[in-house]
Amino acid sequence: MDRGRITVSLAEYEEGAVRFYASDLEELERLGLAYTKARVFYNPDMRSNRDIAVAVASLLGEEVVAADIMAASGVRALRLAAEAGAAVIANDRNPLAYHAIRLGIRRNGLEGSVDAWLMDANLASLSLKESGGVDYLDVDPFGTPSPFLWAAVGAVRIGGILAVTATDTPVLYGVYPDKLFRVYFAHGRKVEFHKEAGLRILAAYAARVAAVYDLAVRPVLAHATRHYARVYFRVERGATKASESLREMLGWVSYCLRCGWRMIQQGRYPPKEESCPRCGSRLEKLGPLWVGDILDEGVVKPTLKKLNECVWFSEEAREIVESLSQELGMPPLYYDLDLLASRRKLPSPSPRAAVKALRSRGFRASLVHCEKKSIKTDASIGEIEEVVRDLVGGK
Ligand SMILES: C[S@@+](CC[C@H](N)C(=O)[O-])C[C@H]1O[C@@H](n2cnc3c(N)ncnc32)[C@H](O)[C@@H]1O
Structure with missing residues (x-):
């Protein structure tokens, strides 16, 4: 036993176009352990998350360099190489995961296109930045991505995509307002549109982190699925762009818990209005959150097309992006x-x-x-x- 984790055998799995190795999920189940206790983590339920990631990355064209800075079994990294044709860095700080990634690279004959790294995710991002950056970078931690975004934003080339998963959804969705403020610098509480508010809070947080480095990140596809929230950002350069983006895209929601009235306003500061113009009750203020679009037609539609083209993508991935395409152009919340x-x-x-x-x-x-x-x-x-x-x- 090592800090609550048990070492179980590695098993071979198949997903998309690759075969790879992770802790044996059946053995874990027999031992009465949750899959989260796996030394080499693999969650089959995240398949649609990876399907969408592969489809988005493949929109970036040829000779794409990608990285999964928290790669675990390496399934995502291997798929980015095998299915999106990317050259990929698969990093994890866990030596057993590193071992499994190397086995997976060999199993798929991807020695020429996937590189395994064994280091802390932030160090990996800083090294990637030093070596010229990547076109696609995936931040896929256990829990919050917040401490990993500071280094990650700089590791993505201008015009590239930063993809971020958060599984601390009770925090992002406002169940724990104090922690929401601590981790995402945002005010909020759980409301009827909490999942979208969470996506927008994550987007606003990433935008502010990027702005520190004179970078602008713009959400182009975002979904809340199962136990996680996921946002894909396009990275753009420039202090002016970053300031503009904060000025125009950050704002607040005033919401009436009693009657459901809501209003979105741009701006750094919470709106002054205290009572609901409809029923007079006290208004809740949520923010700062991203008040601009979180879906870009130029990304959502081609991603859906890609998902429809290849047989191995899951029905769930298609359904998510099909549904997102219906939401294009809709007002927030x-x-x-x-x-x-x-x-x-x-x-x-x-x-x-x-x-x-x-x-x-x-x-x-x-x-x-x-x-x-x-x-x-x-x-x-x-x-x-x-x-x-x-x-x-x-x-
Ligand atoms: C949710 S799993 C990643 C799943 C993987 N991306 C996939 O698609 O299957 C999170 C991984 O992050 C690794 N990890 C956690 N903290 C880390 C850190 N600070 N640096 C590098 N890896 C880290 C863990 O060892 C674990 O393998």
Whole structure:
């Protein structure tokens, strides 16, 4: 036993176009241990996360250099090489993971395209920066990515992609406001659109970290799936660009817990309004968060096309990005229809029917990739309530 982890055998797995080695998940289960206790970590449930990563990286063209600075079994790095044609650095500080990565490289004949590194993730990012940077960099830690972004932003070449996973979603989603402030420098609490707020808080945090180094990062694809939040950023250079991006894209949400009214405002400081203009209750303030787009059509559509082209990508990955493509151009912050209906003591409407009814009245409306019972729309809350009342036959 080593700090709560047990050494179990490595097993061979297959995902996408590669075979690789990780702790034997069946053996772990027989020992009554969670997969999180694996010495060489592999979570099959993250497959769609990796599918989307491979599809996004493959949009960067030929001769791409990529890195997974927390590579574990190396599955993501091997796939980036085998499926996106990238030259890849697969780093992990765990010697057993490093060993498994090397086995995986040999197993797939990828000696010429994947390099295994054994070091701390931040040191790996700094070394990558020193050697000219990479076009695609994946930050995929256990828990928060926050301490790894400072070095990672500088390791991505201008125009490249920084991909960030956060699994500390209770923090990002506002369950622990003190920790949210400590880790992401943001104010918030859990609200009906908490998953999107979490993605936007992560985006705003990365933008501020990048700005310290005169870099601008712009979210181009973001999704909240299962137990994690994931944001892909395009990296751009320049103090002016960084300042502009902070000025225009950072802001605050004022939200009324009682009636669901919300407003987004650009700016560094929390809005002054204290009470809801609709019901007079006290407003919650969430921010700073990214108030600009977090989906870029030029990335979302080609990613979906890529996912549809290759048979080995999972149905879940296609569904996530298909759903994101429906959200393109929608205003931020979804509405939870169950909550909206329960506030008015109405039965819940079907989200599909609500979207259809809103569109027939000339509003924009879509379903939401991360919450089955929620919708996005440019209708006001009063207008949505009217549509819901008509749908469920209330007064
Ligand atoms: C969630 S796993 C990565 C999963 C992998 N990227 C994938 O797609 O399957 C996190 C990995 O980060 C490694 N790790 C944690 N802290 C690290 C650090 N400071 N530097 C380098 N590796 C680290 C762990 O050893 C673990 O293998």
